[in-house]
Amino acid sequence: MKDAFSTYHPILNFGYFTFVILVSMFCMHPVFLTISFIGAFIYSIKLNGKKAVKFNLLCGIPILVISAIANPLFVHEGVTILTYFSSGNPLTLESIVYGISTSVMLVSVIMWFSCYNKIMTSDKFIYIFGKIIPGMSLILSMILRFVPKYKSQIKIISKSQKSIGRDVSNGNIIQRSRYGLKILSVMTTWALENGVETADSMKARGYGLKGRTNFSNFRFDSRDKKFTALALCLVVTFLIGIYSGCGKIRFYPSIVISSENLQSVLTYTSYALFCIIPVVIDIVEEIRWKRLRLRI
Structure with a gap:
């Protein structure tokens, strides 16, 4: 429940x-x-x-x-x-x-x-502060969901790398370090792309514009x-x-x-x-x- x-x-x-x-x-x-x-x-x-x-x-x-x-x-x-x-x-x-x-x-x-x-949740936070500080509320809501979202994504990346034998548990110390850096690089690229897509999506929806209406179930x-x-x-x-x-x-x-x-x-x-x-x-x-x- x-x-x-x-x-x-x-x-x-x-x-x-x-x-x-x-x-x-x-x-x-x-x-x-x-x-x-x-x-x-x-x-x-x-x-x-x-x-x-x-x-x-x-x-x-x-x-x-x-x-x-x-x-x-x-x-x-x-x-x-x-x-x-x-x-x-x-x-x-x-x-x-x-x-x-x-x-x-x-x-x-x-x-x-x-x-x-x-x-x-992020939608509750944006509901409270979206009209007062729209830009800051969006940034804070993204920060609050940073840990669980990125933790889930890095598990996906690690499993995909493990399936081709490039996980941090494979090989010697040097190979493990290289595989770890590879996973970190993929994660960083994904995070940057996700940030750009989110920004473009919110801009296309008119987030933060004066006179913009907001729908809420609350x-x-x-x-x-x-x-x-x-x-x-x-x-x-x-x-x-x-x-x-x-x-x-x-x-x-x-x-x-x-x-x-x-x-x-x-x-x-x-x-x-x-x-x-x-x-x-x-x-x-x-x-x-x-x-x-x-x-x-």
Whole structure:
């Protein structure tokens, strides 16, 4: 079944990911980082299945470990000294906590962007920004689809070269290098030709011309209105809490975290509900779909 949240209006999709990514980047409080990490992890698995589990483990864990270790090695600020390195520099609790927080933030943002790339297709992006910045929106949409499209094409080229015995797995080191350069050359030529064809095609269709009309199947219906009302309530509750001082944290020179109260709990809850909305929407739609199938 297709992801239900992806069928919502593109502005809502874009606004949702913009908000969660910005909060993940700038709110370094442990509770917010944990909520963002769990929400991104669950939604990425919901969207991509086993591929997301593999990506999160093979890519996320190394980033977590490297980022968490790198900060204490190079940053020695903080008043809580745990021990000293052989170089004489101190190992501080503050640098360890900040390194762990930064690594969790980085992995969370990467996972949210993987979900974004799955939901925000190029036609949605052009629909939102096509009238405002037509040239830039086209370039950005092409960049966003660069990796999956070119990855698919290079597999096709590699298989065709392998069929005539010119793959990078054939021959000695020199021959493999030559075959690899050949594949890269073919790929580069294809990319340039594809870019020229795309530019000519868009120009022939009058893309970016003043007064040009645009057709779109996207409509802001009652379902989108309900989502907007719910999302705004959660966002306003979150922003009020942040403005009141909830979720503040200082790492250097000592760790200072804002005191917990009822408002902070409401702030954490509103952000957690906001992060989990797409998954809840998918689950509700799946239950509804199964009920409809049973009635047939």
